[in-house]
Amino acid sequence: MPSFSFARDTHADRLTRAWAGLIAxxxxxxxxxxxxxxxxxxxxxxxxxxxxxxxxxxARYLDLxxxxxxxxxxxxxxxxxxxxxxxxxxx
Amino acid sequence: xxxxxxxxxxxxxxLMWVLIVSELLVFGAGLIAFMGVRLTDPSGFAEAxxxxxxxxxxxxxxxLVTSGFLAARALRWRQAARRGAxxxxxxxxxxxxxxxxxxxxxxxxxxxxxxxxxxxxxFFLFYYLLTGFHAAHVLAGVAILLLVAWRDDPRNIEAGxxxxxxxxxxxxxxxxxxxxxx
Numbered sequence: 001m002p003s004f005s006f007a008r009d010t011h012a013d014r015l016t017r018a019w020a021g022l023i024a025x026x027x028x029x030x031x032x033x034x035x036x037x038x039x040x041x042x043x044x045x046x047x048x049x050x051x052x053x054x055x056x057x058x059a060r061y062l063d064l065x066x067x068x069x070x071x072x073x074x075x076x077x078x079x080x081x082x083x084x085x086x087x088x089x090x091x
Numbered sequence: 092x093x094x095x096x097x098x099x100x101x102x103x104x105x106l107m108w109v110l111i112v113s114e115l116l117v118f119g120a121g122l123i124a125f126m127g128v129r130l131t132d133p134s135g136f137a138e139a140x141x142x143x144x145x146x147x148x149x150x151x152x153x154x155l156v157t158s159g160f161l162a163a164r165a166l167r168w169r170q171a172a173r174r175g176a177x178x179x180x181x182x183x184x185x186x187x188x189x190x191x192x193x194x195x196x197x198x199x200x201x202x203x204x205x206x207x208x209x210x211x212x213x214f215f216l217f218y219y220l221l222t223g224f225h226a227a228h229v230l231a232g233v234a235i236l237l238l239v240a241w242r243d244d245p246r247n248i249e250a251g252x253x254x255x256x257x258x259x260x261x262x263x264x265x266x267x268x269x270x271x272x273x
Contacts, residue, residue: 011167019160026152029267033145039273046267053156053263061163061256062111067100081119081264088126089272 018060025053043089047082054078104246107253111260114228118221118261122268125217132213137273139214142207144198148270151191152262155229158187159259162236162252169245177248181240184255188233195226218269225261232258 029049032042055075058064064071101108129136165180202208202215209219232255239251 012164015160015163015167018163019156022156022160023153026149026156029271030149033271043272046271050263050267054260057156057159057256057260057263061159061259062253063102066102069097070101078264081123084123085126085268085272088123088130091130 015060018056021056022053025049025056040090044086047086051075051078051082103249103253107250107257111253111257114257114261115264118225118265121217121221121224122265125221125268126272128213128217135212136214139212139218140270140273142202142205143218143270144201145270147194147198148266151194152266154187154191154194155259155262158184158191159256161187162255165240166245166248166252169243169248174243178240178243181236181243181248181251185233185236185240188229188236188255191229192226192233195222195229221265221269225258225265228258228261 029046032045032049035042055071055078058074059071064074098105161180161184165177165184168174168180169177207215209216235251235254239247
């Protein structure tokens with residue numbers, strides 16, 4: 001059925017975009033370590049990029065985009081984790 | 092009033108989500124302890140971190156997210172009754188898991204050649220504990236991916252994929268904290 005094929009292709013495209021996004025964010029993390037700026041800023045940027053990658057995996061690979069409440073909950077907890085790690089990095 | 096509870100909204104098996112949350116808590120606690128101990132000797136931790144093979148670890152990030160992509164595609168293909176494509180994707184995902192372990196093994200070998208062990212510095216105790224425990228999960232994940240490629244019921248593939256994405260997620264959090272944060 002055309003509608004089924006369309007839905008399947010859309011989902012496949014979303015997965016491909018998720019993968020491309022993860023690779024791009026990983027490259028951005030690697031490049032960020034080479035930028036000659038304040039190490040704490042680099043650390044914050046790296047943690048932010050890791051958080052974005054984690055959210056993509058949760059939303060697209062683990063399909064939590066179908067359950068926005070759970071995706072928000074996981075994002076909130078992981079953001080708190082990243083904030084704590086960053087705070088320990090700043091001490 | 093809706094008949095569905097929040098728990099019912101979770102995709103896949105509830106027990107897999109219990110496992111995912113448990114693993115995230117264990118690794119999260121380990122990483123927080125790592126950062127806490129780092130406060131006692133920041134220069135020693137920075138010096139120890141400079142011995143890590145960052146390029147290999149960054150490459151492993153690409154390997155794992157690509158493997159996760161193949162595992163996610165396998166489920167879509169199996170749901171669309173494309174069993175052959177799904178099986179190939181799962182085998183490809185498992186092979187990339189093996190590539191991850193080979194790179195990790197080379198990294199451990201390099202440390203051993205430099206005379207670095209878990210006793211060298213507290214940094215390396217955490218490094219071996221956290222990355223070694225994660226590598227054990229990768230090994231288990233490879234076996235699970237091959238198992239669900241063989242017993243390819245969509246529910247099996249979904250559960251196996253969830254385990255694999257959890258392994259991916261843990262690495263995404265572990266890599267920057269252990270290898271990059273200076």
